[in-house]
Amino acid sequence: MTPALLMLASWAVEAVFGWPDWLYRRVRHPVVWLGVLIAWLEQRLNRRAFPSWGRYMFGTLASSLTVMLATGLALLLVRSLPDGWTGYVVQAAIASSLLASRSLYQHVAAVAAPLSVGDQSAARTAVSLIVGRDPDRLDEAGIARASIESLSENASDGVIAPLFWGAFFGLPGLVAYKTINTLDSIIGHRNERYEAFGGFAARLDDVANLVPARLTGLFIAIASARLSAFRIMLRDARGHRSPNAGWPEAAMAGALGIRLSGPRIYGDRRSEEPWLNPEARDADASDIRSALRLYTLALAIAWLALTGLVLLEAVR
Template sequence: MTAWIMLAGLAVEALLGWPDALDRRMGHPVCWFGWLVERAEHLGNREKWSKPARGAMGGLLTLFLLALAGLIGLAMQLVLPNDWVGFVLMALLASSLIAARSLHDHVADVSSAFEGAGIDAARCTLSRIVGRETAKLDEAAIARAAIESLAENTSDGVTAPLFWGALLGLPGLFAYKAINTLDSMIGHRNSRYEAFGKIAARLDDLANLIPARLTGTLFTLCAGSGRAMKVMFRDARKHRSPNAGWPESAMAGALAIRLSGPRAYGTETSEEPWLNAEAGDPDAADIRRALALYQRVVVAAALLLAALGWAHLP
């Protein structure tokens, strides 16, 4: 049943996304949870406290918010009727926590900016979806950043929510999105968050362990490229993230381009290793190629959910 719910949620989100009218009136569920994280961080992450104290408080608050999200999902799953009305409502709830369409649209906007207003517009559009400095990026660096964001977030925004939702229902889906949001907000390696967000970051690594590798495998299979598989297994572990390297290196091998490499965050430069280093740099056209591959991966994920659903029919 949970696989069918997630498949229906994926279909709703892919077709409709999160409607602007709803966003204007009530915001987005992830933003609601983000507000809770902000309040918790404000109360529990005091600069005057020692690192062990901040780490302990961050861990406690992370586990509390994770449990809260999971219990809300469980309550909704138990309260909703076990009929087609409940199925539709659960699918709508699930759709709000999947990002298949929104991810595609955000990356496609970068490509459209290139094709329309040019490189300055592409830099500005890219700045909305990545944390690195974009003001001085050339075409190749913009394309790399957009494609890397697409590859990594295919796991975080699509495959992982579907995986945990299909495995554990709404409690699993809600808990995963809580972990992912916590990591994106407090799981940073800097003086403010390194201690406070350490548990959140480690939980996010654990929650994405299987989905990231599944995503990378889907990229290679949908590309029909043995070379992509080879690059993924060779280069994935070079990435500083234990998970992001799998979909990113698979994408690099599938498109025969190099990804990652040095990048600037504010005034600091991060010396990241290249993925598929022997290949050339991507250009604006490669963003469209990456999006086409991404679309095939989403369809493949839908087919896997359907197969799982059929396998569990009485």
């Protein structure tokens, strides 16, 4: 079984079963375990008394150790498993836990359902689970915009990027990427506590997502069959605060004919972000469902691309 075929099998398992609640209650989730390790290292190495350069160095050390440990364990596991289907089934089961196509759809759909009937309170509660901005400050357009942005960005971070690295480097590549992305999620923030300590992790995540983010934007644009998706992506993506997230978000904005990004509030801080597709209208509840349909089509195209890679490897 090639790495690409392993990813295809793993994705099928994740799409059908996800990570069941009963399993989460018993063993949590691999990303939770990573989070515990990262938090433990951060609490011990990220000291306010250290100068910025010292915090950056300790953050680089913590990030490097975490990636090496997780990837090393994955390599050890792969080499210790028996050859044949038993070993591949175990690898596919583990790899499926590090993909998030099913859970991402469910989390965003959980925002669309109450918002479509005017229940903004329930929609704010649901959107707070997938974005970091203050949900109490969001009106209908803000809730819709936040959920669509999260769907677009995490289509790359949670699905396409792990599949990309896994398709070329197998389970160790997938684990390495997921560790990098988790580090960025926990310590890669631009604030007083994390900016120096998490600086290396944030840059590493930028590099790891460079190609997958652009692929995700391309898949969304193709799925929409609208030239505006390509045009807005190429025009506005580079203006985003992130070197990567702007590509799928701008493609989604152009595909749906809405504006995304823009100013937002995190805690007591207002972040003046530029708009993507600024001349378009604001999003509403119906656009979330349209975005979910487009997400599904984009992943179908990604599935075909991965299948093509499997076939290409088979004829070599």
